Amino acid sequence: MPKITYIAFDGTPYEVEAPLGSTVMENAVKHMVPGIEAECGGACACATCHVYVDDAWTAVTGSPEPMEEDMLDFAYDVRPTSRLSCQLKVKPEYDGLVVRIPERQA
Numbered sequence: 001m002p003k004i005t006y007i008a009f010d011g012t013p014y015e016v017e018a019p020l021g022s023t024v025m026e027n028a029v030k031h032m033v034p035g036i037e038a039e040c041g042g043a044c045a046c047a048t049c050h051v052y053v054d055d056a057w058t059a060v061t062g063s064p065e066p067m068e069e070d071m072l073d074f075a076y077d078v079r080p081t082s083r084l085s086c087q088l089k090v091k092p093e094y095d096g097l098v099v100r101i102p103e104r105q106a
């Protein structure tokens with residue numbers, strides 16, 4: 001299983017093994033990673049699972065689809081590497097993925 005590292009706003013790392021086909025958000029919730037609220041449960045209907053994809057991983061994760069871009073308008077402190085973790089489905093290529101959690105969710 002691919003390993004994903006979540007870096008909390010305070011710098012604390014949380015490494016989890018993520019099943020293929022699950023989402024980065026689902027794994028954060030399952031492993032109680034702080035800072036991922038996931039209020040809509042992964043329906044891309046809020047921005048409470050906002051993360052910053054580490055610069056080294058942006059080519060692997062790709063760009064947000066239009067619906068995700070619209071939801072990111074509601075996120076706190078959006079940056080060029082911002083993504084909604086509910087829209088990142090785990091693939092073998094994500095092994096080692098690093099995402100950072102913003103100070104707060106919108």
